[in-house]
Amino acid sequence: MELLRFTTAGSVDDGKSTLIGRLLYDSKSIFEDQMEAVKQSSERKGLQHIDLSLLTDGLRSEREQGITIDVAYRYFATPKRKFIIADTPGHIQYTRNMVTGASTANLALVLIDARKGVVEQTCRHSFIASLLKIPHIIVCINKMDLVDYSEEVFNNVVEQYKAFAAKIDVNDIRFVPISALEGDNVVNDSVNMPWYKGESLLHTLETIHIASDENHADARFPVQTVIRPHAAEYHDYRGYAGRIAGGIFKPGDKITVLPSGLTSAIKSIDTFSGPVEEAFAPMSVSITLEDDIDVSRGDMIVKDESEPFVSQDLEVMLCWMGPRGPRPGAKYHLKNTTREVMAIIKEVYYKLDINTMEKLENAGDIKMNEMARVRLRTTQPLVFDEYRKNRITGSLILVDEATNETVAAGTLAPPAL
Amino acid sequence: MHKYYLTHLQELESEAIYVIREVVAQFDRPAILFSGGKDSIVVTHLAQKAFWPAKIPMPLIHIDTGHNFPETMEFRDQLVERLGVQLIVGSVQEAINKGRAVEESGINASRNELQIVSLLDTIEHHKIDAAIGGARRDEEKARSKERFFSHRDEFGQWDPKNQRPELWNIFNGRKRMGEHFRVFPISNWTEMDIWNYILQENIAIPSLYFAHNRNAVYRDGTWLPASEFLSLRDGEFVENKLMRFRTLGDITITGGIESDADTLEKIVAEVSATRSTERGNRSDDKRSDTSMEDRKKQGYF
Numbered sequence: 231m232e233l234l235r236f237t238t239a240g241s242v243d244d245g246k247s248t249l250i251g252r253l254l255y256d257s258k259s260i261f262e263d264q265m266e267a268v269k270q271s272s273e274r275k276g277l278q279h280i281d282l283s284l285l286t287d288g289l290r291s292e293r294e295q296g297i298t299i300d301v302a303y304r305y306f307a308t309p310k311r312k313f314i315i316a317d318t319p320g321h322i323q324y325t326r327n328m329v330t331g332a333s334t335a336n337l338a339l340v341l342i343d344a345r346k347g348v349v350e351q352t353c354r355h356s357f358i359a360s361l362l363k364i365p366h367i368i369v370c371i372n373k374m375d376l377v378d379y380s381e382e383v384f385n386n387v388v389e390q391y392k393a394f395a396a397k398i399d400v401n402d403i404r405f406v407p408i409s410a411l412e413g414d415n416v417v418n419d420s421v422n423m424p425w426y427k428g429e430s431l432l433h434t435l436e437t438i439h440i441a442s443d444e445n446h447a448d449a450r451f452p453v454q455t456v457i458r459p460h461a462a463e464y465h466d467y468r469g470y471a472g473r474i475a476g477g478i479f480k481p482g483d484k485i486t487v488l489p490s491g492l493t494s495a496i497k498s499i500d501t502f503s504g505p506v507e508e509a510f511a512p513m514s515v516s517i518t519l520e521d522d523i524d525v526s527r528g529d530m531i532v533k534d535e536s537e538p539f540v541s542q543d544l545e546v547m548l549c550w551m552g553p554r555g556p557r558p559g560a561k562y563h564l565k566n567t568t569r570e571v572m573a574i575i576k577e578v579y580y581k582l583d584i585n586t587m588e589k590l591e592n593a594g595d596i597k598m599n600e601m602a603r604v605r606l607r608t609t610q611p612l613v614f615d616e617y618r619k620n621r622i623t624g625s626l627i628l629v630d631e632a633t634n635e636t637v638a639a640g641t642l643a644p645p646a647l
Numbered sequence: 648m649h650k651y652y653l654t655h656l657q658e659l660e661s662e663a664i665y666v667i668r669e670v671v672a673q674f675d676r677p678a679i680l681f682s683g684g685k686d687s688i689v690v691t692h693l694a695q696k697a698f699w700p701a702k703i704p705m706p707l708i709h710i711d712t713g714h715n716f717p718e719t720m721e722f723r724d725q726l727v728e729r730l731g732v733q734l735i736v737g738s739v740q741e742a743i744n745k746g747r748a749v750e751e752s753g754i755n756a757s758r759n760e761l762q763i764v765s766l767l768d769t770i771e772h773h774k775i776d777a778a779i780g781g782a783r784r785d786e787e788k789a790r791s792k793e794r795f796f797s798h799r800d801e802f803g804q805w806d807p808k809n810q811r812p813e814l815w816n817i818f819n820g821r822k823r824m825g826e827h828f829r830v831f832p833i834s835n836w837t838e839m840d841i842w843n844y845i846l847q848e849n850i851a852i853p854s855l856y857f858a859h860n861r862n863a864v865y866r867d868g869t870w871l872p873a874s875e876f877l878s879l880r881d882g883e884f885v886e887n888k889l890m891r892f893r894t895l896g897d898i899t900i901t902g903g904i905e906s907d908a909d910t911l912e913k914i915v916a917e918v919s920a921t922r923s924t925e926r927g928n929r930s931d932d933k934r935s936d937t938s939m940e941d942r943k944k945q946g947y948f
Contacts, residue, residue: 233655261921302791303784305837312655314835326812333814441652454665455672459701467700473665473816478651502696510651514664514697527672551812565817568672625815634821636811 231307234440237316237331237364239355240341245372249341249410250304250317253432256417259306301331310436325584325599326551328358329639333625336440337366339431344377344407348390354584360398361547361601361641363618365443367403368434375409379422397587402438406431444511445620449477449533452567452623453525457516469500469516470525475567475622476615477533478510479517487523488530488613489540494521511622528569530613530623538615538623544573544606545643547582548596552630552637555595562628562637566612573628577605605646617641656844663690663832664697665816666795667779670830671697671704673820674777677830678735680766681707683719684895685852686781688726689841690833692850694779695730706733708769708778710762712897713740714876719895722853737769767803770827777820777828785837795834801825838893842918846911858891858909869902893918 240246254260265280272281304315316331332338338359342352359367369391377383384407395403406415407426414420417432429437457469479485483496497518499509509515517531525531532538550556556575564573581593582601589603596602617624628638653661667690670677679694681687694703709723727734739761742748748764770778784791794810796818811819820828833841845852862873862885871877873885876899890903891914908917 231655232652233658302788303835304791305785305835307837307839312840330812330814334816444651446651454668457698457701461700461702464700469700471668471697473661500699502699512658512661513653514661514668516699563821565819567817568669622815625817627814627817627819629819629821634819634823636814636819639812639814 231310231312232440233312233314234337234435234438235314235316235335236337236339236435237318237328237335237359238339238341239318239328239359240351240372245343245410246317246341249339249370249372249408249416250315252410252413252416253315254304254306256413257306257308257432301327308432308436313435325354325358325601326549326639328355329362329549329551332359332362332364333621333639335362335364336443337368337435337438338364340367340369342369342371342387342391344371344373344383344387347387348394350585352391353394353587356395356400357398357584357587360400363621363641364400365402365440366438367400368431369403369405370410370431371405371407372410374407374414374420374423375412379407379414379420381423381425384426404428404434406434445476446478446510447476448536448538448615448620449479449483450475450511450538450615450620450623451479451517451531452569453527453529453531454568455527456525467518468522469518470531471514471516472531472568473514474509474511476511476620477536478508479531479533480508481505484534485519485531486534486537487525488532488538489611490524490529492523492525493534494519494523496520528567530567530569538613539645540611540613541645542608542611543576543645544608544612544614544626545603545646546606546626546640547601547603547643548628548638548640549601550596550598550638552635553598555597556637561631563631564606564608564612564626564628566614566626566642567623569612571608571610571612573606573608575604576607579603579605606640614642616644656840656847659833659836659840660693660696660844662816662835663693666818666830666832667694667697669818669820670777670779670828670832673818674828676773676775677705677777677779678708678773678775679703679705680778680780681709681723681734682781682895683709683715683723683853684781685841685845685856686783686833688781688850688852689836689844690779690781691726691730692848693832703730703732705779706735706773708735708737708766708773708775710737710766710769711739712762713738714874714897714899716853716855716872716895716898716901718853718855722851726851735769735773737765739765741765742768763803770803775827776822777830779830779832781833782831783836783838783841784834793831793834795831796820797829797831798822799827799829803827805829839915839919842911842915846915849911853895855892855895856914858889858906858913860887860889861903862886863888863890863903867902870905871902872898874898 238246269280302317306313318328318331340356371384371387388405407423408415414422415430419430451472451474453470454472457471459467481496481498486493497520499506500516561572561574564571580589580591580603583590615623624642626640627636630637742765743750748761782790794813863870864883864885870890891906892903908914
């Protein structure tokens with residue numbers, strides 16, 4: 231069974247919680263005592279219906295305010311796949327949470343109210359999904375029960391979305407007409423929309439091809455830590471522990487360690503269950519080398535046929551997450567894979583209006599939830615790929631030196647010439 | 648099927664190993680919180696995998712409420728012996744004797760909340776800067792909101808409104824002196840994943856998880872094990888039941904279920920057919936709608 235991670239997006243009343251509730255409920259992932267607790271809470275609040283959002287809004291302050299503040303993770307499984315849902319809040323002031331949920335997703339579920347069509351929020355979320363290179367988008371056109379299950383309404387919304395999507399960079403976009411409330415095309419095919427020849431949402435989630443979303447071409451192994459057992463049996467053992475971030479490694483492969491540039495060959499790839507003949511992303515393994523060379527945490531082992539960039543000048547799209555904007559001339563801890571260096575923002579090229587996708591030059595300071603294209607300069611060289619080629623080696627965070635908070639998320643572009 | 652793909656259990660295992668290695672790489676004095684329950688046993692197994700052929704490079708911490716199942720203690724001592732790791736015990740009884748903690752009174756009194764004092768004392772005394780735990784996001788709604796790397800202030804408190812965003816697989820373990828982190832490598836696992844993994848890896852677990860005959864009292868819809876700490880209320884009586892436990896905690900708050908599942912295969916089948924949550928039999932969670940969140944804010948694990 232494979233694992234699919236997806237994130238949900240859509241306006242406040244598009245029925246996101248209802249859809250998640252429906253997926254959990256129809257796949258029998260809600261337990262009776264959970265359902266009973268939600269039923270009782272709904273009754274105490276004087277609600278007419280069972281409020282499924284109470285299943286997902288777990289924090290006291292969320293329940294008080296009736297809104298989702300932070301990302302919540304939900305789990306369900308069918309006999310075919312296991313799913314992790316990052317349920318992210320829809321409000322614009324929570325762009326950073328949307329980015330958090332989207333950073334690990336294979337797929338984004340975008341909800342549209344059939345009566346309203348494509349709205350600002352739809353575009354904003356789809357744009358963020360494309361910036362973060364989520365490989366697949368499923369657009370769920372919801373509340374079809376409120377438009378008499380009309381094929382024409384569905385086709386109109388699809389056309390609207392396609393017109394907008396021409397401006398974003400996502401290869402795989404699919405459309406499903408649903409009613410989350412009534413359950414049409416969510417888990418079961420709808421009898422109300424015989425004109426729809428496609429698959430139900432769950433069927434698509436279960437069968438969409440995701441194995442090739444990983445980059446299996448460019449071999450990347452960021453070293454986490456060095457394993458040195460102090461035992462007689464393994465006296466000379468020196469294993470480089472890490473999680474493969476791309477490509478395929480085999481014993482015998484010639485490798486280079488970056489940024490030092492030292493070379494060697496792979497002696498063995500070890501796991502607790504024994505050595506393996508090949509290892510690929512996202513496996514956690516230990517690699518031993520033929521030669522005793524200097525390798526430590528933060529280094530990256532790569533194969534000679536494809537080398538990443540090594541540079542101190544970085545072109546980055548930043549999503550600012552800190553409560554205050556960057557202080558002038560401030561230094562930040564920059565973390566990219568297992569490597570940590572100091573960085574300074576040298577130049578802000580433009581801010582991005584995530585509603586219109588316009589570039590705003592001379593737009594002033596960067597504030598929380600804003601996106602900006604910047605140039606960073608680091609004290610030590612970084613070893614990285616373009617984000618569109620590898621989401622692990624192409625991503626970074628900035629940590630405030632004074633508060634230790636994670637203040638920005640960044641995606642890397644190729645270095646400027 | 649594509650040649651290069653991992654099953655969901657392999658992917659979850661790989662993610663957890665990565666997180667455990669990040670802890671050892673980023674912190675000076677990490678430790679594993681070990682309760683003797685299945686989740687902390689799986690975490691310990693994963694830690695063994697993460698550093699093989701070296702030993703687990705950190706101690707296990709057990710917070711001993713003094714109200715233990717004898718089977719759990721025996722299991723703990725054997726495991727520590729087998730792995731060759733250090734065991735640190737934080738004693739709730741000691742905290743009470745010293746006057747650091749006050750025993751609860753009244754009906755439903757338990758030592759569950761008192762664990763917070765001993766846990767924080769132990770973390771402080773041993774200068775632990777990262778405590779790895781077996782909490783899962785599917786267990787409880789407050790836990791579904793928690794990060795892999797959960798920052799705690801110098802009082803050990805969790806602030807759900809001020810969590811660091813966690814992006815891709817980059818974990819920010821920076822902290823000030825006196826602060827520490829709780830880290831949850833199996834955040835993305837569900838109860839079913841744990842059981843399937845225990846079956847797949849053939850991991851040893853305490854006998855309490857398998858159906859056996861035991862003296863117990865029926866209270867609040869669950870079978871509470873008879874012990875010296877349980878006093879009978881009017882109308883209650885001790886019965887001998889064929890039962891097992893879905894979760895293990897303090898003997899005073901862990902309810903059992905009637906079951907004849909005496910093998911791992913039967914347990915997997917039973918859990919996959921069940922319609923109630925595993926913590927449904929834990930009286931500590933039933934105190935209020937947000938009891939887990941409230942305890943976590945104080946420093947509960």
